[in-house]
Amino acid sequence: MEQLLHHIWKYGLYDGNRCLTTAGIPFEVIDAGVYNPNAGPDFFNAKIKYGATGWAGTVEIHQQSSDWYQHGHHTDKTYDSVILNVVMKHDSEIYRTGGDRIDQFVMQVPEHIFNDYAFLQHHSPQTIPCAFRLHEINPLVLSDWKTALALERILAKAKRVKTLAERYAGNWEEAFYILLARSFGTGINSDPFERLARSLPLAYLLKHIDSLLQTEAFLFGQAGFLEEEGNEHPYYLLLRREYALLRHKFRLTPLPASMWRFARLRPGAFPQVRIAALAALLHTNPRLFSVFVGTPSLKELKELFAVKLSLFWENHYQFDRPSVDHNKGLGNQTVDSILINTLVPVLFAYAAQTGQVALEERAIGFLEELMPENNMYVRAWRECGLTIRNAFDSQAVLQLQKEYCDHNKCLYCRIGHQLLASAPKAITVV
Secondary structure (H helix, E strand, O other): OHHHHHHHHHOOOOOHHHOEOOOOOEOEEEEOOEEOOOOOOOEEEEEEEEOOEEEEEEEEEOOEOOHHHHOOHHHOHHHHHEEEEEEOEOOOOOEOOOOOEOOEEEEEOOHHHHHHHHHHHOOOOOOOOOHHHHHHOOHHHHHHHHHHHHHHHHHHHHHHHHHHHHHOOOOHHHHHHHHHHHHOOOOOOHHHHHHHHHHOOHHHHHOOOOOHHHHHHHHHHHOOOOOOOOOOOHHHHHHHHHHHHHHHHHOOOOOOHHHOOOOOOOHHHOHHHHHHHHHHHHHHOOOHHHHHHOOOOHHHHHHHOOOOOOHHHHOEEEOOEEOOOOOOOOOHHHHHHHHHHHHHHHHHHHHHHHOOHHHHHHHHHHHHHOOOOOOHHHHHHHHOOOOOOOHHHHHHHHHHHHHOHHHOOHHHOHHHHHHHHOOOOOOEEO
16 A cells, blocks of 8 residues: 555645645645655655745655554654655654654545555456556557567566676677577477577587588487487487487587477477477578677578478478478567567677667667567457557567566556546545
């Protein structure tokens, strides 16, 4: 509840023409102050004016006056700077540690504010509580909020990319290789793919990258898929032989095949097929990071992923399971997902590191060119009437859902703020 009161005070959602202390003294709020999320009074540097006299200090927010004592503020000199205690219920006078009385301001919140806030906060995870009122939000506010959300998401991802690059002593090729491998897992196998890349340094791969067979042997062997006995297919046996040599040369230890997941995956997304695609991509473009950074066209970037897998994978999804002939390269939706979730954050992080503003703009441009993602969150918000034209917008929606809606942070969301602020007069002052 105090979080709601903080919001009301911060944004002045009360009748500022009739501010009275509990002693009946009129005052004017010149500046509500700066919210303090840490220990100490709730708002710093607030400015209150009593007639011709101005006061500057901190403001504390409580549900009722007696909370001052419940929280131990009466013995804490940190709170001696409080010039106003804002409450919903006045049930006692309060004093500083030296005995001076502190002015208090009582706010009465109409029932509909409680109802609106409670409705936004307590809802089914499958629903969007503000859906039926989304049409009330100014389109410019929605547009600006989407932009802020998308950038917030990109910056958060870019920060993780930067941390990984620093862990590898600024080796962007290595960091990108790991992130790219992770993206081939498409969620359920993202962690195993990352483990695979971390266990097999790019420097090792580059020594044999001219040979697609050896690149595949490296990856399949390290992934634990070449440990089975009984498969007599010439391709499988050749991979096993090559990996045995590479394993001895580089002193590798294969990962357990049990880490890979197949449940609810379409055959084209099976880890063996994705590993074959990753091997083909690395074999075709050994210095992938440099290639991607140097490719300004989205069309050209997509063409880089149009790699052809070994003949074996045209009629197999796994080593021991034949299938009908089919080109099992990466689909358009998968390539788009890799570009959105891996390439764009890497470009943004690298641009920030090197001061290349044009590269940041290129990354944003890619998101604006790419089709929006198609998942349950995007579909739900689109059904609510939110315009989602491209991947930039869909990234904004994902940020909104995962960082605000899922955590009930409606007061920090511009949509939630607008809905509360636009309600009938929220506060009357006693």
